[in-house]
Amino acid sequence: MQISLTQKYNVPGPRYTSYPTVPYWNEADFTTEKWAASFQKSFSESNFQDGISLYIHLPFCESMCTFCGCNKRITKNHSVEETYIKALLKEWSLYCRLLPEKPSIKEIHLGGGTPTFFSTNNLEHLINGIFSYANKAADYEFSFEGHPNNTTYEQLKKLYDLGFRRVSFGVQDYAEKVQKAIHRIQPFHNVAKVTFWAKEIGYTSIGHDIIFGLPYQTIEDVIDTIEKTNSLKPDRLAFYSYAHVPWIKGNGQRGFNEENLPKDAEKRKLYEIGKQLLAQNSYHEIGMDHFALTSDSLYKAAHNTKLHRNFMGYSASKTQLMIGLGVSSISDSWYSFAQNTKNLEDYYQLLEWDKLPVVKGHILNEEDLIIRKHILNLTCELETSWNNTLNFKEINSVLKNLAEIENDGLIIIEKDSLKITEAGRPFVRNICMAFDLHLKRKSPETNLFSMTV
Structure with a gap:
């Protein structure tokens, strides 16, 4: 029996947000001192022309989503916010001490976890604290990830006032049986509400994240999700394959059985149907797993061959230096990578000792x-x-x-x-x-x- 191309090429492989990929980093030849020299070199080459990027990891979530492969800490205790922001600003100050002058920041991305776990006041304190050590580049682009269930109008408005113009909301799928399996109960009404708020406030790029290959997901579910998505008309979409890696993420991805996942041709059909619907609704495919309207900066960057990809995913602009702040964050100087400790307590301890919380990396x-x-x-x-x-x-x-x-x-x-x-x-x-x-x-x-x- 002849096998399909999907069956033939569906093998384990990296997602290539970096090269070399993390499992192949040469940690034996890496030191924090080498990393510091590397980002100083990159800063001297790029600060005035391109500025730098910041990825800020905010790891807290109130509940566990079983599809998620991110580094997170599950808690309903919001007293953790101030301690964590204090640590982030300490880490940023350590980097700024190593730079010859104030950096110019072109990109900020707040990822997680759940960035909107943090209160409006604490998000404001974080961003103002960052810019007590830095300037904004002329053509800056700031973005964050919002949870539709807990993102408030006040958070959206405050971040907009602080310079944020792009927001992405995690949708995944609207089918109730799928949402129950991935422990992410999220009515369409909640997504519509935050999307309309963002449009009303003036955000110029609103994104939705959709996943195919989730447990119990059918073609009808994908069609329904994309039709609902199209009714809200976000500017860009990430429509990507569920990454089932329970051997890495432990019990967090064992909330369902392997046989509940669509596989091979069945799974690929979910994507092809979704892709066809998106094309019919004026979305253009960008790189891998991304789609955008012609008015969005991601489409324009791809059209002008200026699209970039890093640990934050696809970006409409490129900076040579990206500094990752927060537990588990990865930094990239182009010449080297550095990753922070994944353990929150170790992260706090290293910063208390006035040390960058970097624990591994790779010199290219x-x-x-x-x-x-x-x-x-x-x-x-x-x-x-x-x-x-x-x-x-x-x-x-x-x-x-x-x-x-x-x-x-x-x-x-x-x-x-x-x-x-x-x-x-x-x-x-x-x-x-x-x-x-x-x-x-x-x-x-x-x-x-x-x-x-």
């Missing part, structure tokens, strides 16, 4: 930088080339590994370039894997990654 070598650029090209522009600056000695081996993917019509290879076809869009991660020299040299012996399709 020349080969890493070349491959990183190829993978960025593939995920952002769906093409790459290996001219003089991006040539590397294993290119012929990579092309050999891509022969079958080319035969299946997923890519077109020319003399010194590669382009992903429309049929190849669902398999971008597989194509990137052929360029991943770390993965090629050492295949994982245990479960590390979610499935690619």
Whole structure:
């Protein structure tokens, strides 16, 4: 029996928000001192031209969502807010002490966890505290993730007044049986309310996150969710595959059985139906798993080949230096990565000792930088080339590994370039894997990654 392309290529693989991917970081050669030197170098190269980005991780949630793979701390005790913000500002001050002058901030993204777990006053205190050490870049873009069940009008208005113009709301799916399975009961009314509030206040980019491949999810559920979404007309959408990684996230992703998840062709059909509906409603596919209206900055960036991808996901603008603040956050200087401790108590302790809470990282070598650029090209522009600056000695081996993917019509290879076809869009991660020299040299012996399709 002939297998489908989905069955053929649906293998475990990285999501490529970085290269090298975290499991292949060379931690033995990494020190906090090397990281400090790296971000200082990047700052000196980019601050005036591009500014820097901040990713701020706010880990607290009032309840556990079983689909979530983020680092979080479940609590209903809101007294934790002030202690955590004090720690964030201490960490930021430690970074600023290492810089020769005030940084100019181009991007801020508040992620989580649940950023809207924090009160309006505490969010204001956080952002004002950040800018007591920094300036705003001329073309800044600030964004945050909002939970439709607890985002208030006051939070939206205050963050807007502080410069935020983009907000994304986690929808996942509107079917009650799916919401019960993932422990995320969230009526359409709540999503509509916060979406209309954001539009009324003046947010210029409102996003919704939708997931396919969730437990008990059917084609009818996806159709209903996208029809409801279209009625609200968000500016952009993330429509991505559920990453089932219980071996990493423990009991948080064991709230249902494996057999309750749609698989292979059934799962892919959920995406194809959803994608077709989105196209009919004027949404354009951007990179991997993202869609946007032509008026949105994400579409414009993709159209002008200025799309960027990092640990925050896709971005309409690029900064060379991204500093991650908060427990588990990852920083990126382009030349190196650094990750904070995932343990909240350790995070507080290191800051009390006036130490950056970085516990691991990777210094990129020349080969890493070349491959990183190829993978960025593939995920952002769906093409790459290996001219003089991006040539590397294993290119012929990579092309050999891509022969079958080319035969299946997923890519077109020319003399010194590669382009992903429309049929190849669902398999971008597989194509990137052929360029991943770390993965090629050492295949994982245990479960590390979610499935690619």
